[in-house]
Amino acid sequence: MKKLMFYCQHILGMGHLIRSMEIVRGLVEDFEICFINGGEVIQNFQVPNGVTVVNLPAIKTDTEFRELRPVDQSLSLEVVQETRKHLLLNQIETFQPDVLMMELFPFGRRRFSFELIPLMEAAKASGTKVVCSLRDIVVTKQDQARHEAKICRLMNQYFDQLLIHGDPNLHPLEDSFSRVKDLNCEVHYTGYVAQQPENNRLTLVDRWALSRQAPMILVSVGGGRFGHELLRGMVGAAEYLSTRIPHHIQMFAGPFIPESVFWQLKQAGRDCHNLHIHRYTPNLLAYMEQADLSVSMSGYNTTMNILTTGVNALMLPFTGNDDQEQTMRVRRLDELGVAQMLQKVDVAPERLAQRVEIVLNSKPQSTRFDLDGVQKTAQRVRSLAYDNHPAVAA
Numbered sequence: 001m002k003k004l005m006f007y008c009q010h011i012l013g014m015g016h017l018i019r020s021m022e023i024v025r026g027l028v029e030d031f032e033i034c035f036i037n038g039g040e041v042i043q044n045f046q047v048p049n050g051v052t053v054v055n056l057p058a059i060k061t062d063t064e065f066r067e068l069r070p071v072d073q074s075l076s077l078e079v080v081q082e083t084r085k086h087l088l089l090n091q092i093e094t095f096q097p098d099v100l101m102m103e104l105f106p107f108g109r110r111r112f113s114f115e116l117i118p119l120m121e122a123a124k125a126s127g128t129k130v131v132c133s134l135r136d137i138v139v140t141k142q143d144q145a146r147h148e149a150k151i152c153r154l155m156n157q158y159f160d161q162l163l164i165h166g167d168p169n170l171h172p173l174e175d176s177f178s179r180v181k182d183l184n185c186e187v188h189y190t191g192y193v194a195q196q197p198e199n200n201r202l203t204l205v206d207r208w209a210l211s212r213q214a215p216m217i218l219v220s221v222g223g224g225r226f227g228h229e230l231l232r233g234m235v236g237a238a239e240y241l242s243t244r245i246p247h248h249i250q251m252f253a254g255p256f257i258p259e260s261v262f263w264q265l266k267q268a269g270r271d272c273h274n275l276h277i278h279r280y281t282p283n284l285l286a287y288m289e290q291a292d293l294s295v296s297m298s299g300y301n302t303t304m305n306i307l308t309t310g311v312n313a314l315m316l317p318f319t320g321n322d323d324q325e326q327t328m329r330v331r332r333l334d335e336l337g338v339a340q341m342l343q344k345v346d347v348a349p350e351r352l353a354q355r356v357e358i359v360l361n362s363k364p365q366s367t368r369f370d371l372d373g374v375q376k377t378a379q380r381v382r383s384l385a386y387d388n389h390p391a392v393a394a
Contacts, residue, residue: 002385004031005097006133007088007119009109010039011061011068013223014255015299017042019165019193020103023133024051026374030382034095036088038112040071042255046201046282054091056084059112063226065321068111085115092122099385101131106154107138107177120158129160129384133377135300136166136192137325138176148179161186161384163377165193167370170332176325186384190377191370194304195285206283209276210290214248217241217356218291218311220284220302224254227297228261229347230316234295235268236349237356238275245357248274250287255280285309293360295352298330298341306339307369312359313339316347337365 004027008020017039024033025048033051040058047053057080058071070080092100100123105116123130132155141147155162164173168189173180180187202210219234221227231253238249249272253262257279269275281287288294288305296302298315306313315333317326333339340359346352 001030001032002098003034003095004099004101004381004385005034005036005092005095006101006103007036007105007116008038008103009059009112010223011059011109012063012065012225013299014039014042015222015301016103017045018195018301019135020133021045021047022193022195022374023101023165023377024048026378027381030378031099031385034091034097036091038084040256042280044203044280044282054087056087059084063320065323081114085118088115088119089122092119092126092128096126097123097128099129099131099381101133101381102159103133104135104138105132106151107132107134110150124158130158131161131163131381131384132159134162134164134173135325136164136171136173137328138173139323139325140176144178148177151177152179152182156182156184159185161380162188163380164189165191165373165377167191170369171328175328186380188376188380189370190380191373192304192307193373193377194308194371195301196374197285197289202283202286203281205278206281206286209250209278210286212248214246214274215292215360216287216290217247217249217293217295217360218287219249219251219295221252221254221257221297222299222302224257224262224279226318226320227254227316228257229344230295230297230342231261231265232268233347233349233352235265235272235275235277237353238269238272240350240353241356242272242274244353245360247292248276250291251275251277252281252284252287253277253279293356295356298326298333298339300329303329303333303339304371306333307367308371310364310366312362312364314342314355314359315339316342316344336367338367339364 010016035053038056288309294313298317315330330341334341
């Protein structure tokens with residue numbers, strides 16, 4: 001069996017980790033896998049059987065992406081960076097992968113070049129194939145031409161394959177990166193990477209929460225480092241909704257939510273018997289399948305859950321650091337009638353409660369997008385690893 005090393009660095013939310021692990025689930029039957037996690041460890045996060053996880057000393061960032069910070073505050077960033085670089089080089093020398101998959105880089109995470117350039121140099125020196133695993137929309141920069149030139153240089157120097165985990169009928173990569181035709185490697189759309197219901201392993205808490213009979217309003221904000229205004233708005237809306245419609249609100253505040261914010265939410269909602277606040281579940285899709293309405297941010301994985309289940313949805317985009325990814329995604333879904341976009345003014349409790357009531361009385365448009373990203377990614381990587389692939393494909 002051939003070997004595959006997968007590098008993933010999540011620095012703010014947990015969407016990159018969730019998507020990467022879903023991709024890995026599709027690869028475990030064909031590869032011995034070493035998964036490199038550069039971000040903060042999530043307790044109770046589910047890893048496929050047979051996957052070896054190497055947790056590097058974790059690095060995160062602030063919500064405006066201004067600076068990198070070690071999760072362990074007793075260590076300096078310089079020490080952590082040097083330690084990570086040596087760990088990665090030792091790991092690739094010991095593991096000797098046939099394929100190295102890099103999540104997002106070089107379209108993002110270029111501040112991690114201190115460890116990724118040496119890693120790719122080692123990979124190319126040993127004949128390892130290098131693959132970029134990329135979501136549908138990438139972050140743009142003020143000097144976009146210079147940004148894209150750097151991407152092209154790195155892609156053409158190091159990479160054998162680019163896999164775009166999206167459907168060009170919804171979001172072609174050209175919407176956020178104009179120089180796809182200047183890339184010399186294989187380029188393939190795989191379809192969207194969507195979690196599958198059979199991957200859910202319900203905990204006792206999940207089973208208890210999902211046994212409630214009242215209609216469910218599901219509230220989630222991914223990792224929990226941002227989206228606090230949406231959580232506060234829904235806590236306030238809970239009181240308003242309690243006498244108007246039969247329901248219960250299941251809220252997941254996120255594994256990375258600051259302690260002070262989490263307990264403020266709990267305190268504010270202590271008298272709302274229709275509101276249940278938890279930090280995290282690894283089985284959000286199971287809740288989405290049962291929910292009558294999802295109120296959330298508009299990240300990649302939550303969007304895939306909404307497309308998979310067809311649930312009614314209100315979605316607030318993250319706009320920190322002038323990031324347009326989530327805005328582009330939810331605006332397109334709003335145009336198609338699949339979900340409704342929330343603006344910042346909509347998170348005021350009474351206004352948010354009114355939006356909830358309106359959406360609960362509507363029906364989203366049905367859509368057909370390519371959600372077979374896990375299977376098609378596995379096919380492309382397997383073809384590359386075993387050298388039975390065309391030289392270049394679009």
